[in-house]
Amino acid sequence: MPRARAALFDQSSFAKFLMVGRDAEKALSWIAAADVAKPVGALTYTQMLNARGGVECDLTVGRLAEDRFYIVTGTGFATRDFDWISKNIPEDCDAHLVDVTASRAVLSLFGPRARDVLSAISPDDLSNAAFPFGTVREISVAGAPTLALRVTYVGELGWELHVPTEFAATVYEALTEAGRPHGLALAGYRAIETLRLEKGYRAWGAEIGPDHTPRMAGLGWAVKLKSETPFLGRAALVEQAGEPLPRLLAGFTVDDPDVILLGRETILRDGKRVGWLASGGFGHTIGRPIGYGYVRDPGGVDAQFVMSGDYQLDVAGALVPASVSLKPFVDPQATRPKL
Numbered sequence: 001m002p003r004a005r006a007a008l009f010d011q012s013s014f015a016k017f018l019m020v021g022r023d024a025e026k027a028l029s030w031i032a033a034a035d036v037a038k039p040v041g042a043l044t045y046t047q048m049l050n051a052r053g054g055v056e057c058d059l060t061v062g063r064l065a066e067d068r069f070y071i072v073t074g075t076g077f078a079t080r081d082f083d084w085i086s087k088n089i090p091e092d093c094d095a096h097l098v099d100v101t102a103s104r105a106v107l108s109l110f111g112p113r114a115r116d117v118l119s120a121i122s123p124d125d126l127s128n129a130a131f132p133f134g135t136v137r138e139i140s141v142a143g144a145p146t147l148a149l150r151v152t153y154v155g156e157l158g159w160e161l162h163v164p165t166e167f168a169a170t171v172y173e174a175l176t177e178a179g180r181p182h183g184l185a186l187a188g189y190r191a192i193e194t195l196r197l198e199k200g201y202r203a204w205g206a207e208i209g210p211d212h213t214p215r216m217a218g219l220g221w222a223v224k225l226k227s228e229t230p231f232l233g234r235a236a237l238v239e240q241a242g243e244p245l246p247r248l249l250a251g252f253t254v255d256d257p258d259v260i261l262l263g264r265e266t267i268l269r270d271g272k273r274v275g276w277l278a279s280g281g282f283g284h285t286i287g288r289p290i291g292y293g294y295v296r297d298p299g300g301v302d303a304q305f306v307m308s309g310d311y312q313l314d315v316a317g318a319l320v321p322a323s324v325s326l327k328p329f330v331d332p333q334a335t336r337p338k339l
Helices: 024-031 075-087 114-119 165-182 189-199 234-240 303-307
Strands: 007-010 015-020 043-049 055-065 068-073 096-099 104-110 136-141 144-149 158-164 185-187 245-253 266-269 272-283 288-301 311-315 318-325
Touching: 007 165, 007 189, 015 024, 015 075, 024 068, 043 075, 055 075, 055 136, 055 144, 068 075, 068 158, 075 096, 104 114, 104 165, 114 158, 114 165, 136 165, 144 165, 158 165, 189 272, 189 288, 245 272, 245 303, 266 288, 288 303
Parallel strands: 007 185
Antiparallel strands: 007 104, 015 068, 015 096, 043 055, 055 068, 104 158, 136 144, 144 158, 245 288, 245 318, 266 272, 266 311, 272 288, 311 318
16 A cells, blocks of 8 residues: 555654754764764664674664754664663763653654645645655644654655654544545554565664674665764774675565565575575565575675575475565665655
């Protein structure tokens, strides 16, 4: 439904933090691998790395003011990410982290008709020119003051609507009513999983974690290595830059729609075991099973190595032919979220 019309997801369980203080930017610039020192209203997808360059956190940071940042991370990582961020705030920084998870519900509206639905209950200008992808703004939704994040984990036009908890039911009812003429569907985390697999979006604890660097995970574009800004893990990434990659994340599809991929299936390249799937599922848009896993080789792995192999997956003891890709299976140019 999200790729054809629009869908509404309840993601209230997201963890939400505020980084506040005179040195909030300085503190986050040290902890975050991406550039968060942007103007008020900017939204940044970033990892936070350990000293080895491994990914400890994977989250979104929105700048609300010169001294205030809004941080959104996964449901299951609230305690872990809060601890990681807190303990890595430099001692000389006037900055501290506040957990505001319970104060806001999150209703995520995604799909080609998302703007039509939201515009029906918001007086704000939601055009792409006024509210571009990768920004955060306070808007009114059904009379509720709403922090709207133009971001996606499903690869479609839409917003995460962070609503004060006391307004959640009102906004939900208004969205479902406004969405009825547009074929709005109510969807859940199983739908999110299939959509994010089609888009190749990484999940912490599956495709990325403390032992995987952004470069291995195909996320080097999200790291501010071209700037001179110091950050935690930078030294390790610089040192590793001239070395061959021990592994590289790739996506796999199987032509037989009846094959079930769950993750942990062995990956074979030219008949040799080279890794296993970190996650798996079914891509309902493309009509095929999808899996993601790291292709490994002691001599080093690059894009050419990955793409030149002939692949099979060991699925419950049966060797199944598979196709490999380093690009998303849906909208590889990422145009749909930016419409």
